[in-house]
Amino acid sequence: MGGIQARMEEALARLMPRPAIAPERLHEAMRYAALEGGKRVRPLLVFAAGELSRAPAARLEVAAAAVELIHAYSLAHDDLPCMDDDVLRRGKPTVHVEYDQATALLVGDALQSLAFQLLAEHRLADEPKTQLEMVRVLAAAAGSRGMAGGQQLDLEATGKALSLPELEFMHIHKTGALVRAAVLLGAMCGEPLAPEARAGLDRYAKCVGLAFQVVDDLLDAEASTATLGKTAGKDSKQGKPTYVSALGTERSRELAEELRGDAHAALAGFGAGGRRLGELADFIVLRKF
Amino acid sequence: MGGIQARMEEALARLMPRPAIAPERLHEAMRYAALEGGKRVRPLLVFAAGELSRAPAARLEVAAAAVELIHAYSLAHDDLPCMDDDVLRRGKPTVHVEYDQATALLVGDALQSLAFQLLAEHRLADEPKTQLEMVRVLAAAAGSRGMAGGQQLDLEATGKALSLPELEFMHIHKTGALVRAAVLLGAMCGEPLAPEARAGLDRYAKCVGLAFQVVDDLLDAEASTATLGKTAGKDSKQGKPTYVSALGTERSRELAEELRGDAHAALAGFGAGGRRLGELADFIVLRKF
Numbered sequence: 001m002g003g004i005q006a007r008m009e010e011a012l013a014r015l016m017p018r019p020a021i022a023p024e025r026l027h028e029a030m031r032y033a034a035l036e037g038g039k040r041v042r043p044l045l046v047f048a049a050g051e052l053s054r055a056p057a058a059r060l061e062v063a064a065a066a067v068e069l070i071h072a073y074s075l076a077h078d079d080l081p082c083m084d085d086d087v088l089r090r091g092k093p094t095v096h097v098e099y100d101q102a103t104a105l106l107v108g109d110a111l112q113s114l115a116f117q118l119l120a121e122h123r124l125a126d127e128p129k130t131q132l133e134m135v136r137v138l139a140a141a142a143g144s145r146g147m148a149g150g151q152q153l154d155l156e157a158t159g160k161a162l163s164l165p166e167l168e169f170m171h172i173h174k175t176g177a178l179v180r181a182a183v184l185l186g187a188m189c190g191e192p193l194a195p196e197a198r199a200g201l202d203r204y205a206k207c208v209g210l211a212f213q214v215v216d217d218l219l220d221a222e223a224s225t226a227t228l229g230k231t232a233g234k235d236s237k238q239g240k241p242t243y244v245s246a247l248g249t250e251r252s253r254e255l256a257e258e259l260r261g262d263a264h265a266a267l268a269g270f271g272a273g274g275r276r277l278g279e280l281a282d283f284i285v286l287r288k289f
Numbered sequence: 290m291g292g293i294q295a296r297m298e299e300a301l302a303r304l305m306p307r308p309a310i311a312p313e314r315l316h317e318a319m320r321y322a323a324l325e326g327g328k329r330v331r332p333l334l335v336f337a338a339g340e341l342s343r344a345p346a347a348r349l350e351v352a353a354a355a356v357e358l359i360h361a362y363s364l365a366h367d368d369l370p371c372m373d374d375d376v377l378r379r380g381k382p383t384v385h386v387e388y389d390q391a392t393a394l395l396v397g398d399a400l401q402s403l404a405f406q407l408l409a410e411h412r413l414a415d416e417p418k419t420q421l422e423m424v425r426v427l428a429a430a431a432g433s434r435g436m437a438g439g440q441q442l443d444l445e446a447t448g449k450a451l452s453l454p455e456l457e458f459m460h461i462h463k464t465g466a467l468v469r470a471a472v473l474l475g476a477m478c479g480e481p482l483a484p485e486a487r488a489g490l491d492r493y494a495k496c497v498g499l500a501f502q503v504v505d506d507l508l509d510a511e512a513s514t515a516t517l518g519k520t521a522g523k524d525s526k527q528g529k530p531t532y533v534s535a536l537g538t539e540r541s542r543e544l545a546e547e548l549r550g551d552a553h554a555a556l557a558g559f560g561a562g563g564r565r566l567g568e569l570a571d572f573i574v575l576r577k578f
Binding site for chain 2: 030131
């Protein structure tokens with residue numbers, strides 16, 4: 001995994017506008033928001049799914065960068081005072097603290113545009129039609145019926161107790177949609193998959209997307225700010241419903257384990273091609289940060 | 290023009306998610322931001338350029354909607370307190386006043402995603418390759434080297450006196466990039482244009498993009514809030530450099546006229562196919578709101 005993470009860092013640095021290009025401050029802040037950061041879970045999923053369809057690494061790099069830029073944009077916006085109002089992310093001051101709010105807003109806006117530009121200007125599939133489908137998948141995952149919609153549901157849920165189906169509905173949007181897009185985009189960079197394979201991948205993506213969120217909630221409740229590189233204990237302080245508040249720690253831990261099992265089961269038909277996806281499901285559930 | 294404006298209203302209403310779909314509040318606010326508003330200059334440009342390449346109206350509608358959604362997203366974000374902090378737009382309270390800041394932020398984010406989704410999921414060109422190029426053109430126009438970059442330059446220019454080339458550089462990004470994208474996308478929905486025709490269109494787009502901004506500056510200085518439907522006199526109050534502050538009213542008016550002449554000259558080779566584009570250049574320069 002470390003190899004892919006280093007490769008992604010290099011790819012993102014190469015695919016983003018240099019800070020010497022005007023407007024310099026915006027380009028510098030975009031790089032601040034997207035480089036040197038995070039576990040790169042979504043890029044790892046792109047590469048792992050690409051192994052399944054024997055996709056060339058050069059294509060996977062670009063698709064992974066596009067997904068990661070959408071993720072980075074959402075973090076820059078979520079940390080703004082009118083949203084989660086956070087000052088620490090990936091062990092560094094958040095974008096609006098390091099720069100200013102207006103710049104953080106534009107950073108997010110411009111990172112989103114860049115994600116779609118990358119998907120359109122590099123050759124990522126044998127057929128341009130497949131590549132258009134990649135644009136559609138990423139746009140739908142990012143938009144009001146995907147990630148941005150999940151953020152809205154999250155806003156509205158603050159201070160409320162959600163039922164488990166409501167909590168799941170929120171997270172399928174907020175985290176799950178982009179995780180699913182990462183898996184689908186990775187696979188689409190390679191040879192076409194049979195419909196059953198695609199359905200299996202979709203089941204896998206749904207399980208790891210939810211598992212990721214359950215573990216995030218557990219870590220937010222249990223780990224320290226230093227370990228996480230972002231403010232810990234924030235969810236309960238902000239009155240946000242989480243798996244931990246809905247189910248308790250023990251049952252949340254069991255749920256994460258069940259989802260890990262389901263993710264592996266969804267890969268059953270793939271043989272060796274699904275090895276990395278399986279490892280990632282383990283990493284997502286067993287991580288400590 | 291009224292016919293196309295009404296058609297666009299109907300198309301946008303149809304192409305945006307219904308407010309009955311969750312998250313309802315976000316979908317309602319997205320419609321508030323994008324419907325019932327504005328002169329629809331960019332859609333008019335899409336349709337006028339489409340006349341040149343004999344593009345089907347059903348395609349132009351979708352391309353125009355994509356461009357207009359990018360414009361609507363930029364307005365929702367520009368009006369936020371951390372940017373221009375405005376309360377009135379198109380004669381109505383701005384999105385964050387009518388809803389709240391977090392929702393206005395997500396509205397802009399989700400409108401941007403939807404623009405790219407529309408370009409990818411409808412058939413807009415004979416070749417998927419052309420359609421991918423449309424995604425690329427719109428993404429580049431919206432991003433850090435286009436509109437979002439222009440906003441950043443605008444932020445940095447506040448309180449400064451810019452030279453005329455600096456002012457032009459800012460506006461080529463802030464307004465010009467999306468105007469150019471509107472013209473190119475409209476043309477790309479139809480028959481392929483010869484390279485000289487594309488170059489002519491590009492010159493036309495550059496001229497009307499700048500003319501649009503010069504006239505905007507004149508109207509901001511001269512017209513009333515009631516006529517504009519947005520806060521008048523804002524530029525000088527905020528210490529923003531404008532064509533009026535750089536050149537004075539008279540010379541700005543002359544410049545707009547020169548650009549109108551240049552726009553018509555760029556259309557010289559097009560004959561009857563360029564008629565609507567010529568009318569639009571007149572509308573853009575001679576408008577009173």
